[in-house]
Amino acid sequence: MSLELRRIVSHVEELRLVLGRSDEDGPLRKVAVCGIYANPFAGAGYVENLSPIVAASAEVGSELGRRAAALLEAPVQSYGKAGLVGTAGEQEHVNAAVTSVFGDAFREAVGGGRAWITSTTKMAGPGATIDVPLAFKDEIWVRSHYDAVEVSIPAGPAPDELVVIVAVSNRGRINARVGGMTLGEAQS
Known part of the structure; x- marks a missing residue:
């Protein structure tokens, strides 16, 4: 089974200044790519076995990850994932679409990463907004990279x-200064 892709929505944001200041790392670029798919279990009532969505999600992770990395136009430093399910489904349907099968394919498509991928999901209606969490791709404890993309x-x-939804960024927050493990410490 593959998931029927209906459309793709992409979001690109470039932040240059925070309170009139920047830092030596240059602009912060954040990208989110959203695949809108037919829910094969919408309206079906309770379905015990969601493995068809899980299996199909590898292809989704690869495709969305490739698109996000291309739109970022820089090496990926942070990543995150999220999902929305329409009201004829249940939250577990979209959770099945963003498991480790999806995550592993997404991770590979954006150049790898050792850290688990932060995520969130919810049920929603048209025009919904969700914050996709971001964290450094190789070490979850790098606080400068804790961020989000609003979609x-x-x-x-x-x-x-x-x-x-997949999200990526090219760096941590501009002027980050809350301590914790630094990017340099994580990379050594």
Whole structure:
């Protein structure tokens, strides 16, 4: 089984200054790519076995990851994932779409990473907004990279849709200064 792709929505944000200041690392670029898919279990009531969505999610992770990395136009330092399910489904349907099968394919598509991929999911209606969490791809404890990308899906999700979202960034927050493990420490 493969998930039927209905459309793709992409979001690119470039932040240059925070309170009139920048730092030596240059602009912060954040990208989110959202695949809107038909939910094969929408309206079906309780379905015990969600493995068809899990299996199909590897292809989704690869495709969305490739698109996000291309739009970032820089090496990926942080990543995250999220999902929305329309009201004719249940949250578990979109959770099945963003398991480690999806995550491993996404990770490979963006150049690797050793850290687990932060995520969030929820049920929503058209025009929903979700914050996709971001963290450093090789070490979850690098606080400078704790961030998020706010994503809104125009006219989606429809009741019978799944929205699967990947997000990447090229660096940590501008002027990050809350301590913890540094990027340099994580890379050594």
